Amino acid sequence: MAIKFGRPIELRDAPQRQSDALASPSLDLTIRMRRNRKSEWARRLVRENVLTTNDLIWPMFVVDGHNTRTPVASMPGVDRLTVDQIVRDAERAAKLNIPCIALFPFTEPSLRDEQGSEAFNPDNLVCQAVRAIKKEFPDIGVLCDVALDPFTSHGHDGLIEGGKILNDETVAVLVKQALTQAEAGCDVIAPSDMMDGRIGAIREALDDNGFGDVQIMSYAAKYASAFYGPFRDAIGSAKTLTGDKRTYQMDSANSDEALREVELDIAEGADMVMVKPGMPYLDIVRRVKDHFAMPTFVYQVSGEYAMIAGAAANGWIDGERAMMESLVGFKRAGADGILTYFAPKAAEKIKAES
């Protein structure tokens, strides 16, 4: 049975009070915090944070084929979508008033190589999806991830030589990838690779090529995390990934370092910054927001989604309430927006309640 914590106890269900209990002394308290919680209207009145559909970015997985939705086993409720189907979900997003969607490709293994060259193929899945979505729904924001991991045979975000991830050489390829995506009509370029200097290089290339309006949302403070596991299943890089990403993604023990990363990306031209993952890093979200007063985003990543969706599927938690609690937690921490696989569910709930 699902455990429903915090369920209001109706008076009729409450045990009858024994008369001698009435005689117990009352405390002489001037301030009683519970007064403001006494009823639903009172709680609504003093509520400090509110989640709206405007806060949501919906990440989607695109796969080759036609008219097919393939479930991602480790992300119950999330599918890989063929281009025609991703257009349908973009329509759903638009109807739910979700401002922006994010695209991630599952690349055919035969198209993956050492250099991740499919990343800058103008006809790759992401570009096809961007063009198809923009054709039907030009008013929804489309964000594209920039990194090589969906395209490399080794599953890393950058180029490798002698077991090392090359920084500057990788940045040159990321610039080509970003330009390819901008050409296809992408609105927001979101580099998730954690190479040094990529924001500045991408900004300059966008500006030099007539894409001055294309925004950059930098995955500025991105940690080397176990919570990306289900995502790597979804894009098919879990099996191919050799080693880990700790030479470029941040150490989860660090906090000051996040401020330096964010500061650099702002200086290089990021329009928006992101902290990733979300729930284990709420302190980072708060520090970044307080320190820089930038549009600050947070990614509730695949493993966080899987924890909640998986526990809910087992009846161990109330999934809907855990979802909403986790999302308002990001708002409370200072996030302006959240990338979350719960976006459509949360938007539906918000819509139903308004």
Ligand SMILES: NCc1[nH]cc(CCC(=O)O)c1CC(=O)O
């Ligand atoms: N650079 C790729 C990328 N972009 C977003 C995620 C993770 C998203 C998620 O787990 O939901 C990752 C995975 C990784 O860095 O290995």
Ligand SMILES: [Mg+2]
């Ligand atoms: Mg950096």
